[in-house]
Amino acid sequence: MLAWPDIKTVLLDMDGTLLDLNFDNHFWQEFVPLRFAELHGLTLEESKRQLKPRFKAMEGRLEWYCLDYWGEELKLDLAGLKQELAGLIAVHPHVTEFLEAVRGSGRRLLLVTNAHRGSLSLKMEKTCLHRFFDDIISSHDFGLAKEQQGFWQALQDKHVFEKHSTLLVDDSLAVLRSAQAFGIAYLVSISRPDSRAPVRTITEFPAVEDFRAMMPGLVPGEGL
Template structure:
């Protein structure tokens, strides 16, 4: 699937790529509506009907990933709520083994995420993955989400890499599209970002179900 001799920089998404997306799906689709319903005196169904279009309207924007934004508009402590159910945060199968192999290689490896710094800090604390990376970059530091072309230009200024020898692994097809337009040569998707959901059928990019598929030749 990948010729590792042609890659010297590995860019890795976090949620749905390294970490099980079940946590985020449960948080936004079930836990936040529950807490919003309690605060507003609504049924959970009514809360979901109010929240879903608000969430949808922000997809792909930096605000969608910003805990401060949602704390303000929903009048909820979003970071605190994430901490309440942080026991659900988990690393996807074979990720740690893969990261260990990359770390022992000459390649540079960076975590490149849209996650807000509060969420990022909580997840690194729970998973202990931080030592595997040469650097961790949040889109909030750069002012643009990964879906935006400007993100990649600013990222290249912060961590110089060659487009032709860079690999991005991300479960978001929109992010992969943005990276492809920027010129990143090697792009891989993830077909099972949420272990509790069926495998996705992906045709636009090569896709892995778990990281064992990438270890040969590494």
Template sequence: MLDWANIDTVLLDMDGTLLDLNFDNHFWQEFVPQRFAELHRLSLDEAKYQLRPRFKAMEGRLEWYCLDYWSAELQLNIAGLKQELAGLIAVHPHVTEFLEAVRASGRSLLLVTNAHRDSLSLKMEKTCLQRFFDQIISSHDYGLAKEHLGFWQTLQANHVFEKHSCLLVDDSLPVLRAAQGFGIAHLVSISKPDSRAPARDITEFPAVEDFRALTKGLLPRS
């Protein structure tokens, strides 16, 4: 149970935290390689073999999350391809109830994502979660991914909050480590970001499988 009495600001990730990561995993691991294979007349296995190291090299960098970058690199309309698969975009169970409870409690609620603005717009259009948030921040606004300390410094400069009374919920361990290094006091990981994959065994941070565990003890801010 979280120490809600000492939490004033709630920062939430989007993909894998609020939304099922199955969409993104299927998109990048299967759908993009398929279209890349068709474009270059490759087998699907060969396309995956060629793309894997290119994806790996960008992990943790802003380029990894940038649809414009990958559209240019792969000669594919990545934003358009995401539209084709938009039916797979899904909100994790019990997320809406949690967001409603945080709003009702009077705490500040921010969506803080590495998602490119085009991807963010598509997912908000499909889920309508934007109505819950005081602010929606994309790391592309700052030119730094959440894995970097500078992102958190810029976030605090633009959206004043106290580190000791701030909660971050995120499925990415590198992001949680960066936030921990910055000094955010309350950190929670998501153990099952992809509904079609097994739950992860996470020991580095407190971890929950769904948001019911976080809603316990959530009372109005005193």
């Protein structure tokens, strides 16, 4: 059970946390390689072999999450391709229930994502989750990915919060480690970011598969 009386600000990741990561995994691991193969006359297997090291080299950097960067690199209309797959965008079970409970408690609620604004807009349009948040922050606004320490300082400077009374829920262990190093007190991981993948065994941070696990002790009006 989380120490809700001590938590005043809730920071939530989007992809793999609120939303099923299956959309993004399928997009980057299958759909983009397919379209890249078609563009260059490659087999799908050869396309994947070419793209894998290029993607790997950018992990943890802002470019990895940037549709503009990869659109230029791959000569593909990635925003358009995401629209083609938009039917796969899905909210994890009980997320809406959790968001309503946090809002009802009066706590400050921020969406903090590495997603590019183009992808973010599409997902908010499809899910309507934006209505729950006091503000929505993309790491592209600061030019730093959440894996980088500078992001958290920039976030705190612009959206003032106390580290000792802040909760971050994120599926990325690298992001959680970065937030931990910055001093954010309450950290929770998501053990099954992709509904079509097995549950992950996570020992480094408290982990939940179902958002209902975080709701005990979340009292309406308590954060007012």
